Amino acid sequence: MNPAVLIASIYVFALAAFLGYQVISRVPPLLHTPLMSATNAISGISLIGSLVLAGAVHYPLFAHILGFVAVTTATVNVVGGFGITDRMLKMFGKRRPDATATAVHK
Amino acid sequence: MTIQTYFMEATYLLASILFILALKGMSHPETARRGMFMAEAGMFAAIVGTLVGTQIVTWTWIIAGLSLGSIIGAWMAVTVPMTAMPQRTALSHAFGALAAALVGVGEFVVKAAEMGTVTRGALGFEVMLGALTTTGSLIAAAKLQGVIGGKPIQFRGQNAVNLLIALAMVSSFVLFWMHPEMVTAFYSMLGLAFVFGVMLVIPIGSADMPVVMSLLNSYAGLAAAATGFVLGNNVLIIAGTLDGFSGFILSVLMCKAMNRSITNVLFGGFGSVIAEAGQASAGGVMREINLDDAAMQLAFANRVVFVPGYGLATAQAQHAVRELAELLQDRGVTVKYAIHPVAGRMPGHMNVLLAEANVPYSALYEMEQINPEFPSTDVAVVIGANDVVNPDARDNPKSLIAGMPILEVDRAKSVIVLKRGQGRGFSGLENPLFFKSCTSMLYGDAKSTLSHLAQAVQRV
Numbered sequence: 001m002n003p004a005v006l007i008a009s010i011y012v013f014a015l016a017a018f019l020g021y022q023v024i025s026r027v028p029p030l031l032h033t034p035l036m037s038a039t040n041a042i043s044g045i046s047l048i049g050s051l052v053l054a055g056a057v058h059y060p061l062f063a064h065i066l067g068f069v070a071v072t073t074a075t076v077n078v079v080g081g082f083g084i085t086d087r088m089l090k091m092f093g094k095r096r097p098d099a100t101a102t103a104v105h106k
Numbered sequence: 107m108t109i110q111t112y113f114m115e116a117t118y119l120l121a122s123i124l125f126i127l128a129l130k131g132m133s134h135p136e137t138a139r140r141g142m143f144m145a146e147a148g149m150f151a152a153i154v155g156t157l158v159g160t161q162i163v164t165w166t167w168i169i170a171g172l173s174l175g176s177i178i179g180a181w182m183a184v185t186v187p188m189t190a191m192p193q194r195t196a197l198s199h200a201f202g203a204l205a206a207a208l209v210g211v212g213e214f215v216v217k218a219a220e221m222g223t224v225t226r227g228a229l230g231f232e233v234m235l236g237a238l239t240t241t242g243s244l245i246a247a248a249k250l251q252g253v254i255g256g257k258p259i260q261f262r263g264q265n266a267v268n269l270l271i272a273l274a275m276v277s278s279f280v281l282f283w284m285h286p287e288m289v290t291a292f293y294s295m296l297g298l299a300f301v302f303g304v305m306l307v308i309p310i311g312s313a314d315m316p317v318v319m320s321l322l323n324s325y326a327g328l329a330a331a332a333t334g335f336v337l338g339n340n341v342l343i344i345a346g347t348l349d350g351f352s353g354f355i356l357s358v359l360m361c362k363a364m365n366r367s368i369t370n371v372l373f374g375g376f377g378s379v380i381a382e383a384g385q386a387s388a389g390g391v392m393r394e395i396n397l398d399d400a401a402m403q404l405a406f407a408n409r410v411v412f413v414p415g416y417g418l419a420t421a422q423a424q425h426a427v428r429e430l431a432e433l434l435q436d437r438g439v440t441v442k443y444a445i446h447p448v449a450g451r452m453p454g455h456m457n458v459l460l461a462e463a464n465v466p467y468s469a470l471y472e473m474e475q476i477n478p479e480f481p482s483t484d485v486a487v488v489i490g491a492n493d494v495v496n497p498d499a500r501d502n503p504k505s506l507i508a509g510m511p512i513l514e515v516d517r518a519k520s521v522i523v524l525k526r527g528q529g530r531g532f533s534g535l536e537n538p539l540f541f542k543s544c545t546s547m548l549y550g551d552a553k554s555t556l557s558h559l560a561q562a563v564q565r566v
Contacts, residue, residue, distance in 0.1 A: 006224050009335055009343060016344040019126060020351035026133040029359075029447055029472055032454030033191060035132055035352060036323055040198050042125050042145055043330040043349035046205050048156040049337050053212040054167040056160045063212045068167040070208040073201040075175020076182070081198055082146050083183025084191075089142060091461040092135040 034088045041081025047074035114159025117151040118341040124148030125345055129352075135467055152341060188462040189419050192319065192451040193250040199322045200243035206329035207236025211296065213336055218286050225336055226286055230279045232332035233292075234299045239325040241303030246318055249307075250451055256312030264309060265373055271302050310371065313493065315451040316360045317371045324353025356453050363447035363473075365499075365509040392528065395546035397555075400522050401562030404430075407484035409440045411476065413513055414456045415449050417490010417526065417552055424463035426556035427489060431465070433563050443469055444476040444486075444513050446494035477514050486518035488539075490525070490552050496537045506535065521545040524552050 027035050047070075053059070054067030124144040131141020162168065186194045210233040213221075221229065248254045278295035281288060310318050327349025334342030361368055404410055412427055431441045443465065449456045457470055471479075480486065488495055495515045498505040515521055516539050523540060525547060539545055548555055 005338055012340050012343050013347055016347035017351055020348040023129045024352045024355050030457045030467055031132055033458045036195055039349040039352040042345050043202055043327050045345040046330045046333050048152055049209045049333050050205055051156050051168055052160050053209055054171055055162040055164045059216050063215050064167045066208045066212040068171045070205040071171025072175040074205040075172050076179040077198050077201050079176045079179030080182040085142055088458055089139040092467055
């Protein structure tokens with residue numbers, strides 16, 4: 001990595017950290033579980049690194065297999081993470097309790 | 107640069123902006139869902155951009171991974187019950203960290219020779235953080251799921267052993283950093299990081315899980331950010347850093363809510379110390395109350411506050427408490443819920459459970475909001491919570507949880523405590539609240555007790 005790229009990357013890191021602090025401090029404790037699940041899904045963006053490893057260039061088979069496992073776990077996080085976050089947020093969206101009591105007693 | 111590369115970079119920029127807007131949306135329940143749609147769109151754009159912009163030669167592994175991952179992910183999204191949310195989240199920390207670690211190993215396999223010192227440093231961080239978060243999160247998930255006991259696993263000289271492992275791991279890292287041709291150094295770093303992750307989490311008790319979950323969240327994010335440094339990819343740096351900082355902020359909040367430092371949680375071995383301390387008993391007797399009397403108290407109260415704890419989750423009593431609350435509201439009782447920041451096993455655990463049971467979020471109150479209201483509360487109903495309502499934390503400077511902010515339930519006119527049995531809570535601490543004259547105990551499974559209470563209230 002040449003120094004200019006490194007410095008640019010450090011800028012990006014520092015600014016993202018600052019912005020993250022500002023934005024995330026405003027999330028109410030009410031939504032801390034969905035927040036954790038959402039940031040988890042978002043950091044599943046490491047999927048794009050895995051995609052390159054799994055399919056790009058003429059890498060050895062071992063690298064493709066590592067890439068395949070990484071693509072799988074990252075996709076689980078993206079799909080599962082967004083799915084579950086949405087399920088949780090849908091519950092918080094309800095303004096009043098359901099009169100018909102849809103409670104499921106398992 | 108080709109037009110495809112420009113397109114790819116454009117999708118990355120778009121994704122970064124959408125991710126930030128998504129987290130901004132999280133500041134309110136009404137805007138949170140819309141925010142997540144933006145994040146999903148950003149993620150989709152970045153994936154398409156990558157597939158267009160990189161020279162993909164083999165599609166087999168990509169398609170296999172994407173389909174398998176989507177199936178597992180979708181299955182988890184649909185089937186995981188809200189009560190299992192802590193385990194699910196721990197598992198997803200493990201998956202995210204594993205992806206980062208594997209990408210790191212892959213990069214090492216194909217490009218170790220051409221890496222500069224800076225890239226190698228970032229790669230080392232990525233692999234170490236990724237590997238230790240993977241095994242640490244798996245242990246946390248196993249503890250939360252009850253596969254292994256929730257009690258801390260400790261032995262003599264544990265901290266010394268852990269320190270040695272950490273030193274060995276860091277030495278391997280330095281060795282690899284200086285001599286990239288030493289394959290053994292890289293793989294021993296990887297192996298030691300896996301071991302260190304296990305060692306880091308086994309001595310931590312279940313009650314400290316909210317801190318551990320947040321820390322692992324932070325590590326998983328930082329591992330992804332390190333991947334961004336290795337690949338020179340800004341969207342990875344941004345998304346990973348956001349995740350890392352979110353976890354870090356949550357860890358700090360959780361520690362504050364327990365009045366403990368992060369080092370104390372990680373190396374303190376909370377549970378065992380207390381067992382040795384052999385607590386002088388608080389004295390007095392616990393007064394039991396029968397269902398009808400409790401129902402009477404609730405039905406004729408003006409203000410009732412429910413205080414849920416982890417016991418609510420284990421008993422799956424969230425629907426039962428909401429039904430009881432609705433009956434009381436129909437009788438004109440004002441009902442509120444008091445949520446301690448570390449109630450349950452992860453940040454926000456109780457809020458999610460109660461939201462699942464259709465409790466409107468306007469009825470959920472944070473500790474600072476509700477504490478001034480306890481003196482004017484007629485009945486406080488504690489459901490499977492213990493340490494978060496222990497007045498010793500406030501009154502007894504010698505207590506092991508001294509200084510931990512609590513829900514001041516003991517200031518209410520009367521308190522009903524729903525408890526599984528007469529034993530002590532998870533931390534093993536005696537709770538003087540249970541011996542107060544205004545307190546009465548209702549033993550049994552929280553879910554059935556609450557539904558019986560509801561029936562009794564209907565008869566009043």
